[in-house]
Amino acid sequence: MMSCPQSFIEGEAPDSQHAKSKRGSKVTTERVALVVLCILLAAALIVICCLSSDKIRTNKELENLKHHKMKCESNLTESLAKIKSCSTVQPTCPGPKVINGPCYICEEGWELHGGKCYYFSNNKSSWNESRDQCRAKGGDLVKIESREEQTFLERRLRDVMTEVQDKFWIGLTDSAVEGRWVWVDGSPLNESLEFWSKGEPDNWKSEHPDGEDCVRMGEKGGAKDLKCWFDAVCSKPHRSICEVAGFGGQYACVF
Incomplete structure (x- = not known):
């Protein structure tokens, strides 16, 4: 198988x-x-x-x-x-209101008027020292360029003067040439804008043999026709008026 x-x-x-x-x-x-x-x-x-x-x-x-x-x-x-649509327009800085126009601003302690800033010192110094102090603040002793400016200063000094003999240096002198008055910027005094008090300038030499070559201003009780300038000995201590151009600001609506 x-x-x-x-x-x-x-x-x-x-x-x-x-x-x-x-x-x-x-x-x-x-x-x-x-x-x-x-x-x-x-x-x-x-x-x-x-x-x-x-x-x-x-x-x-x-x-x-x-x-x-x-x-x-x-x-x-x-x-x-x-x-x-704002109907009430106010400036962000002080000064006269000008619609759609610029305004000017001053630093603290300065007063604005006519586009300029003024500083009324409390310290009493000689004319040269006062000018140095104004320059240190960025300005110079005031140069008065119009009757309107003289009006403002004459009236303002009535408020800031503390006594009758309280006077203020301004930026006018004839220290370079006797009788030829010039402002601190070198420009000559305009005869149509002279505001000498009666009998001034007299170049009085009883206090100093060089006479009076610098200008001070101010009348506590007010001055007739704004005439309150006096020539004085430059070394005499007085208060002063500093001046600087205001810097621009703008108007704005305030709600």
Whole structure:
């Protein structure tokens, strides 16, 4: 009797086992690939969700910025309308009101008048020392250039003078050439703008042999026709009037 090979008796043929092993390996690889693909899809989905969330948040911030911009523009329009329709215009600095014109500002302690700033000192010094003090403040002893300016100073001194003999140096002298009166800027005295008190200048030499070469002003009780200038010894201590040009300001509406 013919006998069967041992391999057929004990089980499947070798080729069948090998094919089965290959199929199992293929299924495992496909499963791994599917798992990896699922992971990648899940990661992509997470990224898409995050980007969508950022985009939504960015769009919301843009909307808020647009709303804020519209609100600012509205407030600006209202403010401009108020400024244009403002009927009460006041200067941000003192001085005479000039519609649509400039005004002038003085530093603290100075008084504004006619575009100039004046400082009425309390210290008594010689004419030269007084001038140095004015220069240290950025100005010089006052130069009187109009009757209106003399009127202002003559009346203002009545208020700041403390006694009858309280006088103020001004920037006028004939120390270079006797009788030739010049202002501190070197310009000659205009004869139409002289405000000498009666009998002045007299160059009185009883106090000093060089006479009286500097000018002081002021009458506590007031002066007739503004005539309150006196020549005096330059070394005598008096108060003084400093002058400097005012610096520009602007008018603005005050609500």
